[in-house]
Amino acid sequence: MTKLTRPSLSPLKADHFFSISETSDQDLITLLTLADYYAALMQSGSDIPRVLTGRTQVNVFFENSTRTNSSFELAGKKLGADVLVVPVAASSVHKGEALLDTVQTLAALNTDAMIIRHKEAGSCKAASAALGAAGLSTCKILNAGEGTADHPSQALLDALTMFQSLGRTPDQGLHGIKIAICGDIRHSRVASSNAQLLPRLGAELRFVGPEALLPPEESYPEIDRYISLEDGIQDADFVMALRIQFERLPDGLALSKEDFFQAHGLTHERLAPAPKAFVMHPGPMNRGVEISGALADDPQRSLVLKQVQNGVAVRMALLDAFLHVGHNSP
Numbered sequence: 001m002t003k004l005t006r007p008s009l010s011p012l013k014a015d016h017f018f019s020i021s022e023t024s025d026q027d028l029i030t031l032l033t034l035a036d037y038y039a040a041l042m043q044s045g046s047d048i049p050r051v052l053t054g055r056t057q058v059n060v061f062f063e064n065s066t067r068t069n070s071s072f073e074l075a076g077k078k079l080g081a082d083v084l085v086v087p088v089a090a091s092s093v094h095k096g097e098a099l100l101d102t103v104q105t106l107a108a109l110n111t112d113a114m115i116i117r118h119k120e121a122g123s124c125k126a127a128s129a130a131l132g133a134a135g136l137s138t139c140k141i142l143n144a145g146e147g148t149a150d151h152p153s154q155a156l157l158d159a160l161t162m163f164q165s166l167g168r169t170p171d172q173g174l175h176g177i178k179i180a181i182c183g184d185i186r187h188s189r190v191a192s193s194n195a196q197l198l199p200r201l202g203a204e205l206r207f208v209g210p211e212a213l214l215p216p217e218e219s220y221p222e223i224d225r226y227i228s229l230e231d232g233i234q235d236a237d238f239v240m241a242l243r244i245q246f247e248r249l250p251d252g253l254a255l256s257k258e259d260f261f262q263a264h265g266l267t268h269e270r271l272a273p274a275p276k277a278f279v280m281h282p283g284p285m286n287r288g289v290e291i292s293g294a295l296a297d298d299p300q301r302s303l304v305l306k307q308v309q310n311g312v313a314v315r316m317a318l319l320d321a322f323l324h325v326g327h328n329s330p
């Protein structure tokens, strides 16, 4: 079996992982290259170097999560870190403790990395400022999904999945690749982070959905918008379905799941204009709303579980790159 060697990479410029737009091109390629290495290492069954032995990671998720929370936990454990997953529902948050007191308290446990999910945009930066004020700024903050604007680790795992499907390495980019993101784009932090990332990697990105679920044109002047699913996915290499974020819809916007599926749900038949496209979904999926169960489960077309798998590799790369002091050692 080939011995995989950790790529020799420059240390990151960033101190924290807040968003894709605040991550340099070089740091993005470093993170994707490292994630590609960890994905290959796990695939090979080789031992994983426990580069984070003695380091402490705390996951604090103020919003629900299955994929992101569990993959960050697994990633830290595989690299040898001590990992604490805070049970927010049973924590002192429900005695009225403020976010900033919670993060200062958790960072005071000699925490090296705090993984935060929160419904409010700006929470990770507010947490970082609170740690700075308390003399705890060595604790790195990694954004695990915040408001409607940022879910940067999801965008990285989506890009890694595309590179693997194309047989490309991250430094080869996504030039010539057409990607259609379909569904509720207006309220999706996954769409927002992918819009920050995929064009920078060279891809042609399109947004496809009903007018009420598309972002304002001026927010993304470079991205073509389509109301028609048939037109929007034409010749796409990747078609990504997004769920309707019912918890974030404004009052008065009533949407029928049945009507949405009729007009915008992805099925084998509706993919006819994109005959070679792979289908992606960040999860959680609503079968029979934004995607049919048959398409989601089709191993020839669907990359959904590959995305989940790559979530671990991407989060290992993030933890390694932000916490591992011996950056260029094998």
Ligand code: CP
Pocket: 064, 065, 066, 067, 068, 069, 145, 151, 154, 282, 283, 284
């Ligand atoms: N994709 C994603 O963020 O899923 P979870 O909400 O389950 O973490």
